[in-house]
Amino acid sequence: MFRGLCLPLHPRRTLLMATTVRRSLRFQAQQTTPLADDLDSPRTSEKRKRTLDEEEVSKIDEQRGAKVAKKTRPDPTYIIPDVTSKETTFKGRLGYACLNTVLRNKKPAKDSVFCSRTCRLDSIKKNGTEWVKDLGRKNAEDLLTMIQWNEDNDIKFMRMSSEMFPFASHPLHGYTLEYCAPLLARVGELAKKLGHRLTAHPGQFTQLGSPKPEVIASSVRELEYHCEMMDRMGLGVDSVMIVHGGGMYDDKTATLARIKETITKVLSPAVRARLVLENDEMCYNAEDLLPLCEELDVPLVFDYHHDALFPSSIPRSEIIKRANAIFVRRGIKPKQHLSECRPGATTLMERRAHADRCQSLPVELPDDMDLMIEAKDKEQAVLHLYRIYGLHPVIQESLRPPDENPSMETKGRKSTKRQKTKAAKEEGKGDDE
Numbered sequence: 001m002f003r004g005l006c007l008p009l010h011p012r013r014t015l016l017m018a019t020t021v022r023r024s025l026r027f028q029a030q031q032t033t034p035l036a037d038d039l040d041s042p043r044t045s046e047k048r049k050r051t052l053d054e055e056e057v058s059k060i061d062e063q064r065g066a067k068v069a070k071k072t073r074p075d076p077t078y079i080i081p082d083v084t085s086k087e088t089t090f091k092g093r094l095g096y097a098c099l100n101t102v103l104r105n106k107k108p109a110k111d112s113v114f115c116s117r118t119c120r121l122d123s124i125k126k127n128g129t130e131w132v133k134d135l136g137r138k139n140a141e142d143l144l145t146m147i148q149w150n151e152d153n154d155i156k157f158m159r160m161s162s163e164m165f166p167f168a169s170h171p172l173h174g175y176t177l178e179y180c181a182p183l184l185a186r187v188g189e190l191a192k193k194l195g196h197r198l199t200a201h202p203g204q205f206t207q208l209g210s211p212k213p214e215v216i217a218s219s220v221r222e223l224e225y226h227c228e229m230m231d232r233m234g235l236g237v238d239s240v241m242i243v244h245g246g247g248m249y250d251d252k253t254a255t256l257a258r259i260k261e262t263i264t265k266v267l268s269p270a271v272r273a274r275l276v277l278e279n280d281e282m283c284y285n286a287e288d289l290l291p292l293c294e295e296l297d298v299p300l301v302f303d304y305h306h307d308a309l310f311p312s313s314i315p316r317s318e319i320i321k322r323a324n325a326i327f328v329r330r331g332i333k334p335k336q337h338l339s340e341c342r343p344g345a346t347t348l349m350e351r352r353a354h355a356d357r358c359q360s361l362p363v364e365l366p367d368d369m370d371l372m373i374e375a376k377d378k379e380q381a382v383l384h385l386y387r388i389y390g391l392h393p394v395i396q397e398s399l400r401p402p403d404e405n406p407s408m409e410t411k412g413r414k415s416t417k418r419q420k421t422k423a424a425k426e427e428g429k430g431d432d433e
């Protein structure tokens with residue numbers, strides 16, 4: 001049975017062995033209890049057992065403490081490669097979506113800061129709504145830390161995770177954000193005090209043009225939830241909610257008409273006030289959405305990457321001019337999205353995936369624009385552009401090196417579909433469109 005010990009031990013196997021040893025310790029402790037114990041009343045015996053268990057527990061805690069102490073050693077020193085300097089006249093703000101990799105990867109894990117704690121529906125059924133609401137509270141608390149980190153690093157523009165309050169818009173298990181009102185107000189006060197813009201991008205299930213009333217109803221609930229979150233933060237008109245045209249349902253013209261009907265007849269004034277549309281790379285390009293946006297005075301967020309994959313027949317400069325005019329009419333600061341294809345991407349599916357970082361600002365980019373960088377390296381992608389273009393000084397300790405061998409696979413996702421979805425959800429990557 002000890003033959004295995006001659007082989008190098010896999011860390012997991014070591015852990016398994018440790019568990020076995022701990023279990024046998026417990027067993028011995030109970031066995032070596034004096035025989036007299038057997039004569040004690042069941043209560044005394046139980047009490048002794050509990051004392052022994054507690055001793056064991058404290059021993060285990062000590063061991064764990066040692067492990068934790070090991071883990072809290074100083075952060076590793078990162079070697080940050082130089083960047084090639086470029087010039088720009090850009091004076092606007094760069095932002096990132098939902099997740100801060102430096103804060104998310106803090107060790108030990110209990111120090112990790114992120115706003116996309118979520119769960120499966122089964123867990124709500126098992127643990128109750130109060131439990132899921134507590135995840136939302138923790139997410140909102142961590143948002144305060146993220147905003148302050150952004151401030152310290154000259155980033156004044158961020159998209160909030162659409163997972164902030166998990167299942168808040170669910171037809172059965174949904175809940176209002178009343179319970180979190182003071183905390184949300186604090187978040188909003190901090191963002192306003194520092195002059196940060198916070199936006200939202202409700203999930204891909206938000207389909208304003210669906211022919212199914214139940215899909216429209218759930219889309220409206222999703223928008224209402226995001227709107228409630230922003231309203232409770234007291235955020236102004238720049239805090240917009242971005243949605244795509246969605247599916248085409250075999251008839252683009254009829255679907256566009258349904259989108260118009262939903263916006264004009266179904267959405268509440270509060271939701272409509274925050275709604276903006278974005279061109280996508282599969283169904284509705286900028287040219288498809290512009291007439292509707294202009295007619296309804298709904299701003300269009302121009303996404304350069306989507307436009308490269310599904311271009312319009314009108315030039316970018318013209319689209320941007322018309323899109324910005326709607327923002328200006330509405331008194332909302334214009335915004336756009338930027339991402340790049342992963343190196344070596346050739347097929348449409350490969351080109352759809354976002355690169356870890358962006359290497360260039362677009363030539364058509366207006367000088368005073370809020371530009372959301374939709375890249376896998378999140379805040380690192382913003383700092384990368386800061387360094388390339390000398391936009392802002394960067395704090396050396398905030399920098400992390402880029403992946404030396406970025407593959408076509410998107411980072412951090414495992415092989416199975418379920419794990420992929422889970423990883424994407426946990427990391428707020430589902431928001432990165």
Ligand SMILES: [Zn+2]
Nearest residue numbers: 303337374433
């Ligand atoms: Zn986008």
